[in-house]
Amino acid sequence: MDTSSELFKVGLALHGHKCPAMPLGLRAAEAAMKALGVQHAPDGQLTALVEIDRNHCSTCFADGVQVATGCTFGKGNIRSLGYGKFALTLIDVKTSRGVRVVATPATMRRSQESEFIKYRRKGVPASQVDPALVEPLIDGILAAPAEELFTIEAIKPMTLPPTPPHAFDTVICAECGEVVVERYARVKQGKIVCIPCAERS
Numbered sequence: 041m042d043t044s045s046e047l048f049k050v051g052l053a054l055h056g057h058k059c060p061a062m063p064l065g066l067r068a069a070e071a072a073m074k075a076l077g078v079q080h081a082p083d084g085q086l087t088a089l090v091e092i093d094r095n096h097c098s099t100c101f102a103d104g105v106q107v108a109t110g111c112t113f114g115k116g117n118i119r120s121l122g123y124g125k126f127a128l129t130l131i132d133v134k135t136s137r138g139v140r141v142v143a144t145p146a147t148m149r150r151s152q153e154s155e156f157i158k159y160r161r162k163g164v165p166a167s168q169v170d171p172a173l174v175e176p177l178i179d180g181i182l183a184a185p186a187e188e189l190f191t192i193e194a195i196k197p198m199t200l201p202p203t204p205p206h207a208f209d210t211v212i213c214a215e216c217g218e219v220v221v222e223r224y225a226r227v228k229q230g231k232i233v234c235i236p237c238a239e240r241s
C-alpha cells in the first residue's frame with residue numbers, strides 16, 4: 041500500500057491529519073482480514089476489538105481500523121477495550137474465528153522516537169507539524185511487510201454475546217419534543233420522556 045491507495049485516501053479524509061497511527065490501523069486491519077480470509081464488512085459481518093483507550097499516543101490507530109474493516113462507531117461493531125495498547129482483534133461473527141494483530145515494540149519505537157512525536161509531546165496538533173516530518177513515517181508503515189510491523193496470532197474462537205434485535209420504533213419526548221428510540225424512553229410522572237429529560241428534576 042502507498043499514499044496513492046484509495047484506502048489511504050479515504051482514511052485520511054475521515055481522519056483529518058497526517059500521522060503514523062491511522063496508517064498503522066489500516067495495515068493492522070489489512071493483516072487481520074487477510075489472516076481471516078474476510079472482506080470489508082458492509083454490515084455487521086465483522087467485529088473489531090481495539091485496545092487503545094483515550095488521551096494517549098496513537099489512538100488514531102482506531103480510525104484506520106474503522107476505514108479498512110468496515111467495523112465502525114456508527115454500526116456499533118467496533119469496541120475499545122481501554123488497555124492503552126496497540127492491538128486489534130478481528131472476529132468473523134459467523135464462524136467466531138478471530139485473529140489478534142499487535143504492533144511490535146520496534147514498530148511503536150520508530151514512531152515514538154520520530155521528530156513528529158517530539159512536536160506532539162510539546163502539544164503541537166498533528167495537523168500543524170511539518171508534513172515533511174511525518175510523510176516518511178507514513179510511507180514506511182504503508183510499505184513495510186505486515187510481519188515486520190506486527191505479531192499476528194490466531195485466537196480461540198470467540199462467540200460474542202448476542203446483540204439485541206435492531207430497534208426501529210421511536211417516540212417523541214413529551215418534554216423536549218425530540219425523537220427517541222422507544223427502548224430509551226422513560227416514564228416520568230406519567231409522561232413518556234427521553235433520558236436527559238427524565239434525569240432533569
Ligand SMILES: [Zn+2]
Pocket residue numbers: 055057058059060061062100166
Ligand atoms: Zn492521527
Ligand SMILES: [Zn+2]
Pocket residue numbers: 213214215216217218233234235236237238
Ligand atoms: Zn426530552
